[in-house]
Amino acid sequence: MYDINQVRADFPILARQIYGHPLVYLDNAATTQKPRQVVEAMVDEYYNVNANVHRGVHYLSQQATDLHEASRETVRQFIHAKSTNEILFTRGTTESINLLAFSFGEAFIHSGDEIIVSTLEHHSNIVPWQMLCQRKDAVLKVIPMNDDGRLDLEAYEKLLSEKTRLVCCTHVSNVLGTLNPVHDIIRIAHEHDVPVLIDGAQSVPHMSVDVTALDCDFFAFSGHKVYGPTGVGVLYGKENWLDRMPPYQGGGEMIKNVTFERTTYNALPYKFEAGTPDYVATHALATALDYLTALGMENVHTHEQQLTRYTLQRMSEIEGLHIYGQDHNSVISFQVGNIHHLDLGTLLDRLGIAVRTGHHCAEPLMRRLGIEGTVRASFALYNTQEEVDALVEGIQRVAKMFG
Ligand code: PMP
Numbered sequence: 001m002y003d004i005n006q007v008r009a010d011f012p013i014l015a016r017q018i019y020g021h022p023l024v025y026l027d028n029a030a031t032t033q034k035p036r037q038v039v040e041a042m043v044d045e046y047y048n049v050n051a052n053v054h055r056g057v058h059y060l061s062q063q064a065t066d067l068h069e070a071s072r073e074t075v076r077q078f079i080h081a082k083s084t085n086e087i088l089f090t091r092g093t094t095e096s097i098n099l100l101a102f103s104f105g106e107a108f109i110h111s112g113d114e115i116i117v118s119t120l121e122h123h124s125n126i127v128p129w130q131m132l133c134q135r136k137d138a139v140l141k142v143i144p145m146n147d148d149g150r151l152d153l154e155a156y157e158k159l160l161s162e163k164t165r166l167v168c169c170t171h172v173s174n175v176l177g178t179l180n181p182v183h184d185i186i187r188i189a190h191e192h193d194v195p196v197l198i199d200g201a202q203s204v205p206h207m208s209v210d211v212t213a214l215d216c217d218f219f220a221f222s223g224h225k226v227y228g229p230t231g232v233g234v235l236y237g238k239e240n241w242l243d244r245m246p247p248y249q250g251g252g253e254m255i256k257n258v259t260f261e262r263t264t265y266n267a268l269p270y271k272f273e274a275g276t277p278d279y280v281a282t283h284a285l286a287t288a289l290d291y292l293t294a295l296g297m298e299n300v301h302t303h304e305q306q307l308t309r310y311t312l313q314r315m316s317e318i319e320g321l322h323i324y325g326q327d328h329n330s331v332i333s334f335q336v337g338n339i340h341h342l343d344l345g346t347l348l349d350r351l352g353i354a355v356r357t358g359h360h361c362a363e364p365l366m367r368r369l370g371i372e373g374t375v376r377a378s379f380a381l382y383n384t385q386e387e388v389d390a391l392v393e394g395i396q397r398v399a400k401m402f403g
Helices: 004-009 036-048 059-079 093-108 127-136 153-159 182-191 279-295 297-315 341-350 363-369 385-401
Strands: 087-090 114-118 139-143 164-170 196-199 218-222 233-237 255-258 263-265 321-323 331-336 356-358 374-378
Touching: 036 279, 059 087, 059 233, 059 279, 087 093, 093 127, 093 164, 093 196, 093 218, 093 233, 114 127, 127 139, 139 153, 153 182, 164 182, 182 196, 279 297, 297 321, 297 331, 297 385, 331 341, 331 385, 341 356, 341 374, 341 385
Parallel strands: 114 139, 114 164, 164 196, 196 218
Antiparallel strands: 087 233, 218 233, 255 263, 321 331, 331 374, 356 374
């Protein structure tokens, strides 16, 4: 069913040699590689279709517009949103969250209000809320994490109050790989009439996501982590919230009428999309999502779960290797003895193995774990058991060097 060799053949970069070794790319949580189909969609559009979208009467503009809007429909179907009005194109998860922090903040956050985030957040789901709290004299509250790397739901329930205006939580941790109980987090927030943003940057590439079934109010993800191009992402928002939120940026496209006295705004989703969108990237993102759909998200998920289990089992053979957290969804963070994560990462690189080291843009989580950083291996649909074997052998070689 899932022909890994055929899949790998779609990703030309995987044939590269690094320092004389076959590339073992295990930094997929930072960004994924691109299949030929995605790159070719971009080249084809630039060579054969390119024209600015939406305002053109001419053939190419209409064709580019059709591709761009069809991409919105592809995204809608992929995350099971009800309407394309709920799909806003952004530059990525970070911009999606900043858009929300600005716009939701303008409409709904006042002095003394509270916003809840979790210990497991990436900086991009912390700092925009901190900045909003500073602007509005609001208060940031944090869901604590248990020692097993899971969020403390009892403590979460106690944090919610009549002052809570929004809960922001990641779907899957980019550091530990923890799949958060977002169904419960959303249900509990809704019992208090509080909306929820889910950061889906690390879930959308690895599992099928249904925002309507989740009933989240907002959901963000990045194109480049889901085999699409850089510079494009998505903010999903329920229409009843987006309708009541002001525009994020002003400019072309987001207006209905402009006079020097007053401007009226465009309908959803365009109200939130000022300026020329990256219509080539949106089309390429849709091509990436079509690629995933053709493979089957269930197959991708099963493949990566098997690979993760295999890695955990192989890593248990390595003396002194400590894995952080207890729930791993295509992400494993670890340290080996007292070898500095930077040394381990650098030496693995010399063997052609790309992993990420450091705090992974989650300094508060590092502080909670009492460490400065980890080595992180993160998987994609094209990784193999042989690559995991190479990682394990690489770690053993480095460990031997350090005695
Ligand atoms: N949230 C999570 C959970 C992430 O893993 C990342 C990327 N590492 C981001 C947000 C930010 O994504 P981007 O840099 O694509 O905006």
